[in-house]
Amino acid sequence: MATYATLNSNLQTQCGRQLRTFDRYVGYTVRTYVRATFFESGNRYHPRVNSYTRYSYHTRRYEYVGASYSLYNNYLDSGIYTGNIIYQQDVIDSISRVVRRTVDLVEGRIGYQTINAYYCHASCHSSCHSSRGRR
């Protein structure tokens, strides 16, 4: 006899295991300015690298691989257990609850992320880090 407690426990384990498969990398292509640098010549500063832009690619992970099974506790309609007639509405309610719960839980994992896109030009990297543009 599958009691409600048993079925509820099964639901938590089975659905929780599926929720843990949520593991998605999203790629962000970011266009930014590189760090501008200058050099001095004849008492005047000249741009060495000015207004140059570049693209960079960053991935950010959204996941719930550590989701607790208990997140689905009691999301099975209370009318579903062996020995009881399962009514249409009991099934519909369970479907709605579990799918909605999954959507809500995943949405809760799509949170704030930061991308640091600090780039120097590639051709003369040391000049970025000297007090004045070195040649």
Added chain:
Amino acid sequence: MVMSRADVNSWVQAYGGAQLRSFDRTATIRVNAYVRGTIGNYGNRYHPVWSSYTTGANYYHRFEYVGAPNSVYNNYVDSGINTGNIIYPQDIVDTLEDLTRRTVDLIEGRMSNRYISALYCHASCHSSCHSSRGRR
């Protein structure tokens, strides 16, 4: 009234689909980068004005499936549920497991790659970015 596989399949699609369409999440991404470098003119000498200044801004990217068709859940019904068979409660639980996996897969499929243009100019003298020499 006896519950058939077709009944459960239609509920899965109608009610699962309705809930899936509630997936609508805006992710905030902060991008930190250098601002555009410019040169300022002081007494006939040019000085670097913004050479290493950094800043950041928030960008918002929407992930949603508000237009999901119900049919994405077609046949996500446990194989134990068949007309003429007894439907056991565990068959319902198994169906809910299938739905959970399907929902996760569908949402993952909506989380596509994105593009962000994070071209920052300095705030105090914006026009100088767009002139040939730093204007004051």
